[in-house]
Amino acid sequence: MKKLLLLxxxxxxxxxxxxxxxxxxxxxxxxxxxFLxxxxxxxxxxxxxxVIWIFIGLIGLLMAVSNIPALVGLVAIVLxxxxxxxxxxxxxxxxIKEEDDPFTNFENEWSKITK
Known part of the structure; x- marks a missing residue:
């Protein structure tokens, strides 16, 4: 039944x-x-x-804002x-790599210092 609901x-x-x-x-x-x-x-x-490239970028931004229904499609793709x-x-x-996390690095360094 669970597989049927997933399907x-x-x-x-x-x-x-x-x-x-x-x-x-x-x-x-x-x-x-x-992007261009x-x-x-x-x-x-x-x-x-x-100025011309800013204008082109703003046109693209306005086009992107007008395609809000595409967000529903993006959410559907993720789901x-x-x-x-x-x-x-x-x-x-x-x-996510743990060594890239600044808080994990801080904890590791702090434990090395306090030893």
Whole structure:
């Protein structure tokens, strides 16, 4: 019964993703505009070209804001990934290295100092 519910939820999520495919593609196109605007703004030297690239980046940002239904599609993609992991009986973990955590490093160094 549990596998049936997971399968039913996966089918519903696939339909949601397919329904929001247009806004997802629009969001990707808008974010490409934002990226290009930022990239070429940094590379440009003249004030006029910087203003043009800021304008292009703002157009991309406004396009991205208008694609709010794409957020539903993104959430559906994440939930479908979680259901896939649940189906395979795998844990969903975030790839965080403990040595990159400043608090863990502090605790390790503090324990070395107090010894």
């Amino acid at each position: 039913l939820a996966a089918v519903v999520l696939v339909f949601i993703i397919l329904g929001t495919l247009g806004p997802l593609l629009g969001l990707a196109f808008a974010l490409a505009f934002v 605007g930022m990239h070429y703004y940094v590379k440009s030297n003249s004030v006029f070209s910087k 479908l990934y979680a259901l896939y992991k649940k189906w395979k009986n795998e844990d969903i973990t975030l790839p």
